[in-house]
Amino acid sequence: MSGRRALAAGNWKMNGERASLGELKAIVAGAANAGCDVAICPPATLIAAAFVVTEGSPVRIGGQDCHAEKSGAHTGDISAEMIADAGATLVIVGHSERRTEHKETDADVRTKALAAWRAGLVAILCIGETQEERQGGMTDAVLDRQIAGSVPEGATATNLVVAYEPVWAIGTGRTATPEQAQDVVAHIKQHVRARFLDGSPRVLYGGSVTPANAASLFAERDIDGALVGGVSLRAEEFGVIVAAAETAAGARDTD
Numbered sequence: 001m002s003g004r005r006a007l008a009a010g011n012w013k014m015n016g017e018r019a020s021l022g023e024l025k026a027i028v029a030g031a032a033n034a035g036c037d038v039a040i041c042p043p044a045t046l047i048a049a050a051f052v053v054t055e056g057s058p059v060r061i062g063g064q065d066c067h068a069e070k071s072g073a074h075t076g077d078i079s080a081e082m083i084a085d086a087g088a089t090l091v092i093v094g095h096s097e098r099r100t101e102h103k104e105t106d107a108d109v110r111t112k113a114l115a116a117w118r119a120g121l122v123a124i125l126c127i128g129e130t131q132e133e134r135q136g137g138m139t140d141a142v143l144d145r146q147i148a149g150s151v152p153e154g155a156t157a158t159n160l161v162v163a164y165e166p167v168w169a170i171g172t173g174r175t176a177t178p179e180q181a182q183d184v185v186a187h188i189k190q191h192v193r194a195r196f197l198d199g200s201p202r203v204l205y206g207g208s209v210t211p212a213n214a215a216s217l218f219a220e221r222d223i224d225g226a227l228v229g230g231v232s233l234r235a236e237e238f239g240v241i242v243a244a245a246e247t248a249a250g251a252r253d254t255d
Contacts, residue, residue: 005037006224006245006248008238009090009163015233017045024042039061040062062122066121068115089120090121091121095165096128096170106149113151125151163204164188170229178220181223210241225245228241
């Protein structure tokens with residue numbers, strides 16, 4: 001992972017109840033000696049309980065979204081400070097499902113990333129193109145626009161992780177080939193390095209990542225890990241992805 005520590009992050013989306021903490025306990029047990037970073041982003045109702053399960057372990061807990069404001073009359077919303085207070089250390093912003101279902105713009109995502117930093121959280125900022133945009137040869141232009149509009153000034157390799165999630169691959173069973181993912185991730189890193197001079201953040205791949213394809217994706221030189229959806233709800237399968245990230249990172253360390 002080009003000298004970076006790999007990150008395997010799980011996004012449980014709108015899934016999980018207290019019974020799901022059993023799977024989280026199994027994830028913690030499997031990651032006890034992991035040679036990569038591991039994170040789980042459960043629904044907001046489970047963040048505090050998940051923190052209790054993972055406290056003292058290498059597994060970090062994150063939120064799936066946050067409001068831009070610290071507090072106020074925003075019924076149903078949760079601030080970054082609340083997420084941090086519950087025990088999280090990171091938060092996803094700009095996921096395509098938020099951009100699509102809640103009409104979030106790049107400007108909205110930018111304010112949420114700033115809120116995450118204000119609360120001391122690492123922002124996992126998602127970008128990605130639709131199938132129509134890819135077929136139209138617009139992938140690089142779309143991602144450049146999203147980076148320019150979504151990533152605030154002040155981004156560093158420690159406060160930001162970028163997740164490349166092609167919209168056409170999320171929850172569809174379709175996955176970018178390792179070569180396609182590598183080409184796009186390399187482009188993202190080039191763009192970010194040109195803008196931020198103190199180092200490039202890690203760039204993850206997301207979009208139907210499974211135990212079957214994780215190793216081939218992580219073998220690509222610029223992919224620093226994955227943002228995993230439904231598979232991360234199952235400890236055994238997610239453990240295979242964590243192991244693949246660890247193996248790829250170890251192989252690069254010996255190059």
